[in-house]
Amino acid sequence: MASPIHQRLREDVLAGVFAPDEPLTEAKLTERYGTSRTPVREALQRLEQDGLVERRGKAVVVRTHSAEEIIDIYESRIVLEQAAAAKAAVKATALDHQLLRALLLQMRQLDAGDGRVLAETNRAFHAQLWHATHSPSLIGLLERLDQQVRRYTLTTLTYPGRWPVVLADYAELLAAVEARDPQRAGEIAARHMSDALGIRLKMYAEDPRTL
Amino acid sequence: MASPIHQRLREDVLAGVFAPDEPLTEAKLTERYGTSRTPVREALQRLEQDGLVERRGKAVVVRTHSAEEIIDIYESRIVLEQAAAAKAAVKATALDHQLLRALLLQMRQLDAGDGRVLAETNRAFHAQLWHATHSPSLIGLLERLDQQVRRYTLTTLTYPGRWPVVLADYAELLAAVEARDPQRAGEIAARHMSDALGIRLKMYAEDPRTL
DNA sequence: CGGCATACGTATGTATACAATCGTGTACAG
DNA sequence: CTGTACACGATTGTATACATACGTATGCCG
Structure with missing residues:
Protein backbone atom coordinates (compact mmCIF):
# COMPACT_ATOMS: atom_id res chain seq x y z
CA MET A 1 0.00 0.00 0.00
CA ALA A 2 2.73 2.44 0.98
CA SER A 3 3.61 4.46 -2.08
CA PRO A 4 6.86 3.51 -3.81
CA ILE A 5 8.53 6.86 -3.22
CA HIS A 6 7.74 6.64 0.48
CA GLN A 7 9.72 3.43 0.62
CA ARG A 8 12.55 4.80 -1.50
CA LEU A 9 12.84 7.92 0.61
CA ARG A 10 12.80 5.87 3.79
CA GLU A 11 15.54 3.61 2.49
CA ASP A 12 17.61 6.63 1.55
CA VAL A 13 17.12 8.21 4.96
CA LEU A 14 18.01 4.97 6.73
CA ALA A 15 21.01 4.54 4.44
CA GLY A 16 22.27 7.94 5.49
CA VAL A 17 22.03 9.55 2.06
CA PHE A 18 21.16 12.89 3.60
CA ALA A 19 23.36 14.83 5.98
CA PRO A 20 21.98 15.39 9.49
CA ASP A 21 21.39 19.10 8.95
CA GLU A 22 20.65 19.02 5.26
CA PRO A 23 17.18 20.41 4.60
CA LEU A 24 15.03 17.94 2.67
CA THR A 25 13.40 20.47 0.41
CA GLU A 26 10.50 19.17 -1.59
CA ALA A 27 12.01 20.52 -4.79
CA LYS A 28 15.18 18.48 -4.27
CA LEU A 29 13.26 15.28 -3.61
CA THR A 30 10.95 16.00 -6.50
CA GLU A 31 13.94 16.03 -8.81
CA ARG A 32 15.58 13.04 -7.17
CA TYR A 33 12.58 10.74 -7.50
CA GLY A 34 11.12 12.18 -10.66
CA THR A 35 7.65 12.80 -9.32
CA SER A 36 5.67 15.88 -8.39
CA ARG A 37 5.52 17.48 -4.97
CA THR A 38 2.35 15.74 -3.89
CA PRO A 39 3.78 12.24 -3.40
CA VAL A 40 6.93 13.77 -1.91
CA ARG A 41 4.92 15.65 0.65
CA GLU A 42 3.00 12.51 1.50
CA ALA A 43 6.21 10.58 2.00
CA LEU A 44 7.71 13.31 4.18
CA GLN A 45 4.65 13.36 6.38
CA ARG A 46 4.71 9.62 6.87
CA LEU A 47 8.39 9.68 7.66
CA GLU A 48 7.75 12.43 10.16
CA GLN A 49 5.05 10.29 11.76
CA ASP A 50 7.51 7.42 11.91
CA GLY A 51 10.01 9.63 13.70
CA LEU A 52 12.64 9.36 10.98
CA VAL A 53 12.57 13.03 10.05
CA GLU A 54 11.49 16.11 11.94
CA ARG A 55 10.45 19.62 11.12
CA ARG A 56 12.99 22.18 12.27
CA GLY A 57 11.39 25.54 11.77
CA LYS A 58 10.07 25.22 8.25
CA ALA A 59 12.54 22.74 6.87
CA VAL A 60 12.44 18.96 7.24
CA VAL A 61 15.67 17.26 8.28
CA VAL A 62 16.63 13.71 9.14
CA ARG A 63 16.11 13.21 12.82
CA THR A 64 19.12 12.54 14.97
CA HIS A 65 18.92 11.10 18.43
CA SER A 66 20.87 12.15 21.46
CA MET B 1 2.05 21.54 14.02
CA ALA B 2 -0.79 19.10 13.32
CA SER B 3 -3.07 20.82 10.87
CA PRO B 4 -6.39 22.00 12.31
CA ILE B 5 -8.51 19.80 10.06
CA HIS B 6 -6.49 16.76 11.09
CA GLN B 7 -7.54 17.43 14.66
CA ARG B 8 -11.14 18.13 13.73
CA LEU B 9 -11.43 14.99 11.67
CA ARG B 10 -9.88 12.95 14.44
CA GLU B 11 -12.31 14.34 16.97
CA ASP B 12 -15.20 13.57 14.68
CA VAL B 13 -13.99 10.03 14.12
CA LEU B 14 -13.48 9.47 17.84
CA ALA B 15 -16.88 11.02 18.54
CA GLY B 16 -18.46 8.48 16.24
CA VAL B 17 -19.74 10.99 13.70
CA PHE B 18 -19.20 8.53 10.87
CA ALA B 19 -20.88 5.15 10.59
CA PRO B 20 -18.58 2.10 10.69
CA ASP B 21 -19.07 1.29 7.02
CA GLU B 22 -19.58 4.80 5.73
CA PRO B 23 -16.94 5.66 3.16
CA LEU B 24 -15.04 8.81 4.09
CA THR B 25 -14.89 10.23 0.59
CA GLU B 26 -12.59 13.17 0.17
CA ALA B 27 -15.36 15.17 -1.48
CA LYS B 28 -17.60 14.79 1.56
CA LEU B 29 -14.89 15.84 3.99
CA THR B 30 -13.90 18.68 1.70
CA GLU B 31 -17.40 20.06 1.96
CA ARG B 32 -17.69 19.36 5.69
CA TYR B 33 -14.51 21.22 6.63
CA GLY B 34 -14.58 23.81 3.91
CA THR B 35 -11.07 23.19 2.59
CA SER B 36 -9.67 21.61 -0.54
CA ARG B 37 -8.77 17.97 -0.98
CA THR B 38 -5.11 18.40 -0.15
CA PRO B 39 -5.44 18.97 3.61
CA VAL B 40 -8.20 16.36 3.72
CA ARG B 41 -5.93 13.79 2.14
CA GLU B 42 -3.17 14.69 4.58
CA ALA B 43 -5.52 14.24 7.52
CA LEU B 44 -6.78 10.91 6.22
CA GLN B 45 -3.26 9.62 5.83
CA ARG B 46 -2.31 10.59 9.34
CA LEU B 47 -5.43 9.01 10.73
CA GLU B 48 -4.64 5.87 8.81
CA GLN B 49 -1.15 5.88 10.31
CA ASP B 50 -2.70 6.29 13.74
CA GLY B 51 -4.89 3.27 13.11
CA LEU B 52 -8.15 5.20 13.41
CA VAL B 53 -9.22 4.65 9.84
CA GLU B 54 -8.32 2.01 7.28
CA ARG B 55 -8.47 1.62 3.54
CA ARG B 56 -10.99 -0.95 2.46
CA GLY B 57 -10.49 -1.40 -1.22
CA LYS B 58 -10.36 2.15 -2.45
CA ALA B 59 -12.51 3.79 0.20
CA VAL B 60 -11.41 4.92 3.65
CA VAL B 61 -13.63 3.91 6.55
CA VAL B 62 -13.40 4.29 10.30
CA ARG B 63 -11.61 1.30 11.67
CA THR B 64 -13.51 -1.07 13.90
CA HIS B 65 -11.83 -3.58 16.14
CA SER B 66 -12.85 -7.14 16.73
C1' DC C 1 30.06 49.92 14.08
C1' DG C 2 26.02 47.52 15.61
C1' DG C 3 21.20 46.64 15.72
C1' DC C 4 16.74 46.76 13.84
C1' DA C 5 13.45 47.15 10.25
C1' DT C 6 12.04 46.23 5.76
C1' DA C 7 11.98 44.09 1.39
C1' DC C 8 12.80 40.26 -1.45
C1' DG C 9 13.49 35.50 -2.55
C1' DT C 10 12.61 30.84 -1.60
C1' DA C 11 10.11 27.06 0.24
C1' DT C 12 5.99 25.37 2.01
C1' DG C 13 0.63 25.37 2.35
C1' DT C 14 -3.51 25.32 -0.49
C1' DA C 15 -6.48 24.90 -4.38
C1' DT C 16 -7.69 22.98 -8.71
C1' DA C 17 -7.19 20.68 -13.13
C1' DC C 18 -6.11 16.35 -15.23
C1' DA C 19 -5.18 11.20 -15.40
C1' DA C 20 -5.93 6.68 -14.05
C1' DT C 21 -8.22 3.12 -11.67
C1' DC C 22 -11.60 0.68 -9.42
C1' DG C 23 -16.26 -0.52 -8.54
C1' DT C 24 -20.76 -1.03 -10.36
C1' DG C 25 -24.52 -1.68 -13.22
C1' DT C 26 -26.39 -3.29 -17.29
C1' DA C 27 -26.79 -5.93 -21.32
C1' DC C 28 -26.00 -9.91 -23.80
C1' DA C 29 -25.01 -14.66 -24.31
C1' DG C 30 -25.09 -19.36 -22.73
C1' DC D 1 -32.04 -17.35 -14.98
C1' DT D 2 -27.24 -16.78 -14.22
C1' DG D 3 -22.67 -15.59 -15.29
C1' DT D 4 -19.57 -12.79 -17.72
C1' DA D 5 -17.94 -8.92 -20.18
C1' DC D 6 -18.01 -4.26 -21.31
C1' DA D 7 -18.85 0.43 -20.49
C1' DC D 8 -19.76 4.26 -17.67
C1' DG D 9 -19.47 6.85 -13.51
C1' DA D 10 -17.38 8.12 -9.37
C1' DT D 11 -13.30 8.54 -6.48
C1' DT D 12 -8.71 8.52 -5.72
C1' DG D 13 -3.68 9.49 -7.42
C1' DT D 14 -0.79 12.98 -9.67
C1' DA D 15 0.69 17.28 -11.43
C1' DT D 16 0.80 22.17 -11.44
C1' DA D 17 -0.60 26.89 -10.59
C1' DC D 18 -1.36 30.19 -6.98
C1' DA D 19 -1.11 32.15 -2.16
C1' DT D 20 1.35 32.74 1.93
C1' DA D 21 4.71 32.81 5.28
C1' DC D 22 9.22 32.41 6.85
C1' DG D 23 14.11 33.27 6.64
C1' DT D 24 17.63 36.20 5.09
C1' DA D 25 20.13 39.83 3.51
C1' DT D 26 20.78 44.52 2.99
C1' DG D 27 20.38 49.22 4.04
C1' DC D 28 19.48 52.83 7.07
C1' DC D 29 19.38 54.89 11.43
C1' DG D 30 21.05 55.34 16.05
Missing part, protein backbone atom coordinates in the same frame (compact mmCIF):
# COMPACT_ATOMS: atom_id res chain seq x y z
CA ALA A 67 22.45 9.52 23.66
CA GLU A 68 19.62 9.97 26.15
CA GLU A 69 16.98 9.42 23.49
CA ILE A 70 18.64 6.25 22.26
CA ILE A 71 18.88 4.89 25.78
CA ASP A 72 15.25 5.76 26.30
CA ILE A 73 14.20 3.90 23.16
CA TYR A 74 16.31 0.91 24.12
CA GLU A 75 14.73 0.74 27.55
CA SER A 76 11.26 0.76 26.03
CA ARG A 77 12.33 -1.86 23.58
CA ILE A 78 13.63 -4.09 26.36
CA VAL A 79 10.16 -4.06 27.86
CA LEU A 80 8.46 -4.82 24.55
CA GLU A 81 10.92 -7.51 23.49
CA GLN A 82 10.47 -9.24 26.82
CA ALA A 83 6.70 -9.13 26.40
CA ALA A 84 6.96 -10.32 22.82
CA ALA A 85 9.22 -13.24 23.67
CA ALA A 86 6.88 -14.27 26.47
CA LYS A 87 3.85 -14.04 24.24
CA ALA A 88 5.61 -15.87 21.42
CA ALA A 89 6.30 -18.71 23.82
CA VAL A 90 2.56 -19.01 24.32
CA LYS A 91 1.23 -18.24 20.88
CA ALA A 92 3.82 -19.48 18.41
CA THR A 93 2.75 -22.23 16.02
CA ALA A 94 4.84 -25.14 14.83
CA LEU A 95 5.44 -23.18 11.64
CA ASP A 96 6.75 -20.23 13.63
CA HIS A 97 9.17 -22.54 15.43
CA GLN A 98 10.33 -23.92 12.13
CA LEU A 99 10.91 -20.48 10.59
CA LEU A 100 12.86 -19.33 13.63
CA ARG A 101 15.02 -22.44 13.56
CA ALA A 102 15.71 -21.88 9.87
CA LEU A 103 16.76 -18.29 10.48
CA LEU A 104 19.02 -19.30 13.34
CA LEU A 105 20.71 -21.92 11.18
CA GLN A 106 21.18 -19.33 8.49
CA MET A 107 22.71 -16.89 10.95
CA ARG A 108 25.21 -19.49 12.15
CA GLN A 109 26.64 -19.75 8.66
CA LEU A 110 27.27 -16.04 8.23
CA ASP A 111 30.58 -14.31 8.07
CA ALA A 112 30.82 -12.45 11.38
CA GLY A 113 32.66 -9.60 9.70
CA ASP A 114 30.01 -8.18 7.43
CA GLY A 115 28.01 -5.89 9.68
CA ARG A 116 25.45 -5.13 7.03
CA VAL A 117 24.40 -8.74 6.52
CA LEU A 118 24.55 -9.40 10.24
CA ALA A 119 22.25 -6.52 11.02
CA GLU A 120 19.81 -7.50 8.32
CA THR A 121 19.56 -11.13 9.34
CA ASN A 122 19.43 -10.21 12.99
CA ARG A 123 16.51 -7.96 12.25
CA ALA A 124 14.79 -10.73 10.35
CA PHE A 125 15.08 -13.01 13.37
CA HIS A 126 13.62 -10.39 15.67
CA ALA A 127 10.83 -9.68 13.21
CA GLN A 128 10.02 -13.35 12.96
CA LEU A 129 9.84 -13.59 16.73
CA TRP A 130 7.51 -10.60 16.79
CA HIS A 131 5.25 -12.21 14.25
CA ALA A 132 5.27 -15.42 16.28
CA THR A 133 3.34 -13.51 18.95
CA HIS A 134 0.44 -13.16 16.51
CA SER A 135 -0.16 -9.83 18.21
CA PRO A 136 -0.69 -6.99 15.73
CA SER A 137 -0.27 -4.31 18.37
CA LEU A 138 3.04 -5.67 19.69
CA ILE A 139 4.33 -6.09 16.16
CA GLY A 140 3.37 -2.53 15.29
CA LEU A 141 4.94 -1.02 18.38
CA LEU A 142 8.18 -2.93 17.96
CA GLU A 143 8.46 -2.11 14.28
CA ARG A 144 7.96 1.51 15.15
CA LEU A 145 10.72 1.54 17.74
CA ASP A 146 13.05 -0.48 15.55
CA GLN A 147 12.76 1.93 12.65
CA GLN A 148 13.81 4.83 14.81
CA VAL A 149 17.12 3.30 15.80
CA ARG A 150 17.80 1.12 12.80
CA ARG A 151 20.37 3.58 11.54
CA TYR A 152 22.42 3.00 14.67
CA THR A 153 22.06 -0.76 15.15
CA LEU A 154 24.59 -1.69 12.52
CA THR A 155 27.52 -1.30 14.85
CA THR A 156 26.34 -3.26 17.89
CA LEU A 157 26.68 -6.71 16.33
CA THR A 158 30.25 -6.21 15.19
CA TYR A 159 31.50 -5.41 18.65
CA PRO A 160 34.35 -7.86 19.44
CA GLY A 161 32.97 -11.14 20.75
CA ARG A 162 29.36 -10.08 20.50
CA TRP A 163 28.16 -12.19 17.60
CA PRO A 164 28.69 -15.63 19.18
CA VAL A 165 26.91 -14.44 22.29
CA VAL A 166 24.00 -13.26 20.17
CA LEU A 167 23.77 -16.67 18.52
CA ALA A 168 23.86 -18.40 21.89
CA ASP A 169 21.16 -16.08 23.23
CA TYR A 170 18.92 -16.78 20.28
CA ALA A 171 19.39 -20.54 20.60
CA GLU A 172 18.46 -20.34 24.26
CA LEU A 173 15.54 -18.05 23.50
CA LEU A 174 14.26 -20.32 20.77
CA ALA A 175 14.49 -23.30 23.12
CA ALA A 176 12.40 -21.47 25.70
CA VAL A 177 9.84 -20.52 23.07
CA GLU A 178 9.60 -24.07 21.80
CA ALA A 179 9.29 -25.30 25.40
CA ARG A 180 6.39 -22.84 25.79
CA ASP A 181 8.07 -21.21 28.77
CA PRO A 182 7.04 -17.52 28.59
CA GLN A 183 8.80 -16.60 31.83
CA ARG A 184 12.16 -17.88 30.68
CA ALA A 185 11.76 -16.61 27.12
CA GLY A 186 10.98 -13.15 28.43
CA GLU A 187 13.95 -13.16 30.77
CA ILE A 188 16.34 -14.20 28.04
CA ALA A 189 15.03 -11.55 25.65
CA ALA A 190 15.23 -8.86 28.30
CA ARG A 191 18.76 -9.82 29.22
CA HIS A 192 19.76 -9.95 25.57
CA MET A 193 18.44 -6.46 24.92
CA SER A 194 19.97 -5.12 28.13
CA ASP A 195 23.33 -6.49 27.05
CA ALA A 196 22.94 -4.78 23.70
CA LEU A 197 22.23 -1.51 25.46
CA GLY A 198 25.26 -2.04 27.69
CA ILE A 199 27.50 -2.57 24.69
CA ARG A 200 26.07 0.50 23.01
CA LEU A 201 26.84 2.57 26.10
CA LYS A 202 30.34 1.16 26.27
CA MET A 203 30.92 1.96 22.60
CA TYR A 204 29.60 5.43 23.19
CA ALA A 205 31.98 5.94 26.08
CA GLU A 206 34.89 4.79 23.91
CA ASP A 207 33.89 6.91 20.93
CA PRO A 208 30.90 9.24 21.11
CA ARG A 209 30.76 9.43 17.33
CA THR A 210 29.45 5.85 17.11
CA LEU A 211 26.01 7.20 17.87
CA ALA B 67 -12.96 -8.47 20.27
CA GLU B 68 -9.66 -10.25 19.65
CA GLU B 69 -7.99 -7.03 18.49
CA ILE B 70 -9.20 -5.10 21.51
CA ILE B 71 -7.95 -7.80 23.85
CA ASP B 72 -4.65 -7.76 22.02
CA ILE B 73 -4.30 -4.02 22.41
CA TYR B 74 -5.23 -4.20 26.06
CA GLU B 75 -2.61 -6.84 26.71
CA SER B 76 0.07 -4.70 25.11
CA ARG B 77 -1.12 -1.75 27.08
CA ILE B 78 -0.91 -3.68 30.33
CA VAL B 79 2.76 -4.25 29.61
CA LEU B 80 3.41 -0.62 28.75
CA GLU B 81 1.43 0.81 31.65
CA GLN B 82 3.34 -1.41 34.03
CA ALA B 83 6.62 -0.22 32.57
CA ALA B 84 5.47 3.39 32.66
CA ALA B 85 4.35 3.21 36.28
CA ALA B 86 7.65 1.63 37.27
CA LYS B 87 9.64 4.23 35.39
CA ALA B 88 7.52 7.06 36.77
CA ALA B 89 8.32 5.81 40.27
CA VAL B 90 11.99 6.34 39.44
CA LYS B 91 11.90 9.44 37.30
CA ALA B 92 8.99 11.54 38.53
CA THR B 93 9.81 14.97 39.92
CA ALA B 94 8.14 16.68 42.86
CA LEU B 95 6.11 18.65 40.34
CA ASP B 96 4.89 15.44 38.73
CA HIS B 97 3.79 14.16 42.14
CA GLN B 98 1.96 17.38 42.76
CA LEU B 99 0.14 17.31 39.41
CA LEU B 100 -0.91 13.71 39.93
CA ARG B 101 -2.21 14.47 43.42
CA ALA B 102 -4.19 17.40 42.04
CA LEU B 103 -5.76 15.25 39.35
CA LEU B 104 -6.66 12.56 41.85
CA LEU B 105 -8.34 15.10 44.10
CA GLN B 106 -10.23 16.41 41.13
CA MET B 107 -11.39 12.94 40.19
CA ARG B 108 -12.69 12.29 43.70
CA GLN B 109 -15.10 15.19 43.36
CA LEU B 110 -16.66 14.01 40.12
CA ASP B 111 -20.16 12.74 39.62
CA ALA B 112 -19.71 9.01 39.01
CA GLY B 113 -22.59 9.00 36.57
CA ASP B 114 -21.23 11.12 33.73
CA GLY B 115 -19.19 8.67 31.71
CA ARG B 116 -17.88 11.35 29.39
CA VAL B 117 -16.26 13.42 32.12
CA LEU B 118 -15.02 10.30 33.88
CA ALA B 119 -13.30 9.03 30.77
CA GLU B 120 -11.73 12.39 30.04
CA THR B 121 -10.34 12.92 33.52
CA ASN B 122 -9.24 9.32 33.73
CA ARG B 123 -7.31 9.78 30.54
CA ALA B 124 -5.73 12.93 31.90
CA PHE B 125 -4.47 11.03 34.92
CA HIS B 126 -2.97 8.30 32.78
CA ALA B 127 -1.40 10.87 30.50
CA GLN B 128 0.11 12.68 33.45
CA LEU B 129 1.58 9.43 34.72
CA TRP B 130 3.04 8.75 31.30
CA HIS B 131 4.65 12.17 31.25
CA ALA B 132 6.02 11.57 34.72
CA THR B 133 8.24 8.88 33.16
CA HIS B 134 10.02 11.60 31.18
CA SER B 135 10.36 8.95 28.50
CA PRO B 136 9.39 10.21 25.05
CA SER B 137 9.26 6.73 23.57
CA LEU B 138 6.97 5.31 26.26
CA ILE B 139 4.71 8.33 26.02
CA GLY B 140 4.50 7.99 22.26
CA LEU B 141 3.74 4.28 22.34
CA LEU B 142 1.07 4.64 25.00
CA GLU B 143 -0.60 7.55 23.25
CA ARG B 144 -0.67 5.52 20.09
CA LEU B 145 -2.35 2.56 21.76
CA ASP B 146 -4.74 4.76 23.69
CA GLN B 147 -6.00 6.50 20.58
CA GLN B 148 -6.91 3.23 18.97
CA VAL B 149 -9.29 2.16 21.72
CA ARG B 150 -10.39 5.53 23.01
CA ARG B 151 -13.72 5.15 21.28
CA TYR B 152 -14.43 2.09 23.42
CA THR B 153 -13.10 3.20 26.82
CA LEU B 154 -16.08 5.32 27.69
CA THR B 155 -18.08 2.41 28.99
CA THR B 156 -15.53 0.71 31.25
CA LEU B 157 -15.57 3.34 33.97
CA THR B 158 -19.33 3.36 34.36
CA TYR B 159 -19.52 -0.34 35.09
CA PRO B 160 -21.31 -0.77 38.45
CA GLY B 161 -18.88 -0.37 41.34
CA ARG B 162 -15.87 0.26 39.12
CA TRP B 163 -15.25 3.94 39.74
CA PRO B 164 -14.45 3.73 43.49
CA VAL B 165 -12.05 0.88 42.76
CA VAL B 166 -10.35 3.00 40.11
CA LEU B 167 -9.91 5.83 42.59
CA ALA B 168 -8.49 3.45 45.18
CA ASP B 169 -6.11 1.98 42.61
CA TYR B 170 -4.86 5.40 41.62
CA ALA B 171 -4.34 6.43 45.24
CA GLU B 172 -2.32 3.30 45.85
CA LEU B 173 -0.42 3.77 42.61
CA LEU B 174 0.39 7.37 43.41
CA ALA B 175 1.62 6.35 46.86
CA ALA B 176 3.96 3.81 45.30
CA VAL B 177 5.23 6.38 42.81
CA GLU B 178 5.86 8.94 45.54
CA ALA B 179 7.58 6.26 47.61
CA ARG B 180 9.81 5.61 44.57
CA ASP B 181 8.90 1.94 44.55
CA PRO B 182 8.95 0.92 40.86
CA GLN B 183 8.19 -2.72 41.57
CA ARG B 184 5.01 -1.98 43.49
CA ALA B 185 3.92 0.83 41.15
CA GLY B 186 4.28 -1.48 38.19
CA GLU B 187 2.33 -4.26 39.86
CA ILE B 188 -0.53 -1.94 40.76
CA ALA B 189 -0.71 -0.52 37.27
CA ALA B 190 -0.63 -3.97 35.69
CA ARG B 191 -3.36 -5.24 37.99
CA HIS B 192 -5.43 -2.13 37.36
CA MET B 193 -5.25 -2.59 33.59
CA SER B 194 -5.90 -6.31 33.86
CA ASP B 195 -9.02 -5.59 35.87
CA ALA B 196 -10.15 -3.15 33.20
CA LEU B 197 -9.66 -5.83 30.57
CA GLY B 198 -11.60 -8.29 32.70
CA ILE B 199 -14.50 -5.90 33.01
CA ARG B 200 -14.47 -5.28 29.30
CA LEU B 201 -14.62 -8.99 28.62
CA LYS B 202 -17.46 -9.41 31.11
CA MET B 203 -19.36 -6.55 29.47
CA TYR B 204 -18.76 -8.11 26.10
CA ALA B 205 -20.10 -11.44 27.31
CA GLU B 206 -23.21 -9.72 28.63
CA ASP B 207 -23.75 -7.63 25.52
CA PRO B 208 -21.48 -7.98 22.51
CA ARG B 209 -22.65 -4.66 21.16
CA THR B 210 -20.70 -2.78 23.87
CA LEU B 211 -17.60 -3.22 21.75
